[in-house]
Amino acid sequence: MEGRAEDLPGPGGRGAERAAARRRRDRRGVTIAAVSTVVVLGGLAALVLTSSGWPDVRDTFFSWSVFKSSFPEVLGGFWLDVKLFLIIEMAVLALGLVVALVRTSRPAAMFPLRIIAAVYTDVFRGVPTILLVYLIGFGIPALGYFDNESVFVDPLVLGGIALALSYGAYVAEVYRAGVNSVPPGQRDAALAVGLTETQAVRHVILPQAVRRVGPPLLNDFIALQKDVALVSILGPQEAFRIAQIEQASDFNYTPLLAAALLYLAVTLPLARVLDRWDRGQSGRAV
């Protein structure tokens, strides 16, 4: 052992050597990442740009002049998307929470409601959202209960209801997963300090559940933000619909690209918020 000890360099020498090796390794990693990115993206770009049909594709999808002329109209329609999204999202959050609380409730008297809530989530998650939009948007006015002045024949309202029902089912499941992920000891402790079941949910379980499900909730926000375009099926001229009309007028698809860019302008920042949230959460001990 004593012989080996003499082989070791003095304090500090070894540390500097290790740091240098680490730096070399990091540099190599960055170089490999950069080169492979250029090769893959460059290869894909070359494949598209050298294809025989590229000039046509460029003119029908990426026409700058069409983009410029259609963008203001599409943008005008997009405000409707944003407004709808915000209102529907509120309804979804409220509906999802109520359904989740019913499904996770314990009293025997709640049993019928638990069944209804379970059937609701199963059915509305299982049915394609587009079908719900058709069914509610065209079906309810067709029942003939409401005259033409009623809000229940307004396509914006009906489309909003359809989307809220569909996303409410997803969000209810997200909340429920959050409630179930709170350790049972938390409920025990809440009851032990003398809270009622309702107070335990309100002050101890829900606050922790909501914190845990932030990222998946935001994920559903992003999905809803895009699906608002489905309301256009019922007639309202939101961004996607306007883009379609523009596209149909001169067989150029660029307006749809303009609409896509607008959706991205909202979803990308949301996605980054989500990433940051994830990082913040995982950095914490609990």
Added chain:
Amino acid sequence: MSEPVLEVRGVTKSFGDREVLRGIDLSVAEHESVALIGASGSGKSTLLRCVDLLEDIDDGDILLDGEVITDPSVDPVAVRRRFGLVFQAFNLFPHLNVLENVELGIVRAHGVESQEAGTTARAILARFGLEGRESDRPSELSGGQQQRVAIARAFATRPRAMLLDEVTSALDPELVGEVLGAVRELKAEGVTMLLATHEMSFAREVADRVGFLHEGRLIEVGTAEQVLGSPKQAPTQRFLRRLLEAGRL
């Protein structure tokens, strides 16, 4: 002798086919502290949870100040407000800071106005050596500090009896002492206590009486001297001999 604060009469409890408590009789007098000892799974924690009505018992009665609390007509919330239960795993509320952990029950369960509750909570935290940690999150505290917060939280509303469920079992050895100190403090104040513990020397020190639980039965109850010093029952003797061999006695 005056009426016991807590009385357990013939209590049985099963989880599915597994009988966890098989007829427990036990009483705890005013200012008395009773320690429950026994192997893991002998029913100590279950008994404490049954007393705090976190579990429904199958048969028997539990009385608090002479009133049957296990009757279906009794509101369990009101009963729990008269006990202070401390858990092995602390179970502090991670989304609240230390002060809020203590205040929550005072305000929401006991209807104390929030400023007064704050004063009470600060005072009790200070008594357990947690001054200056009021705005920390539980995750920022050591295990010993967390458990002292949990004791403060349970004791803040001056319960009729404290129920302590292996309060040192989840702690690193060097942190056990500070939590035992907090329990000693309760004892010195004459708080009525029922506690489950693995710490025999501690049971000897703070418990007026010790009960040995074996497979859901309380087979031996007496002073700490009797039960730990000269146990009469064979299972108690075996249990203590094993602890002795493990150097835990």
